[in-house]
Amino acid sequence: MPLSEYEQRVLEQLERDLGTDPQLGRAMKRGPKARSRIALGVVGVVVGLGVVVIAVVTQILWLGIVGFAVMVASALWALLGGSSAAPVKGAGAKAKGKGGPAAKPRPTKKPFTQRMEERYDRRRENGDF
Incomplete structure (x- = not known):
């Protein structure tokens, strides 16, 4: 079902509004992970698993703990590491000086939810529902 003009x-x-908020852009950035990082993480997990198996066979408790720690650390490093995505548009605009006139500070805007609530109230008052 197509959207009406108003909904569009x-x-x-x-x-x-969402595109102009650099903090939200950084928080929501979901880029592909670097393949080399994932590959090294998988290798680390396999090595850690091998150490755990060796520890079980030889019945050395501390070696098993070390192997498990290597597995967990490798997996976390691969999954939670940085992504190879390009920086979010407008996120670093303030850091890069263009040599032009100084940018005027933007007036503080109301939070997104508050603006949406005000719009909703206006529409309800005007009978736009």
Whole structure:
């Protein structure tokens, strides 16, 4: 079912509002992980598993603990590490000086949820539902 013109305008505005928030962009950034990082993490998990198996066979408790720690650390390093995605548009705009006139500080905006609540109230008052 296609969106009405009003719904399309609201959706476009929401996309624009979300795109201008660099903090949200950094928080929501979901880029592909570097393949080499994942490959090294898998190798680390396999090595840790091998150490755990050796520890079980030889019945050396501390070696098993070390092997398990290697497995967990390798998996976390591979999964939680940085991504190879490009930086978010507008996220570093303030850090890069363009040599032009100084940018005027933007007036503080109301939080997104508060603006949406005000819009909802206005629509309800105007009978746009």
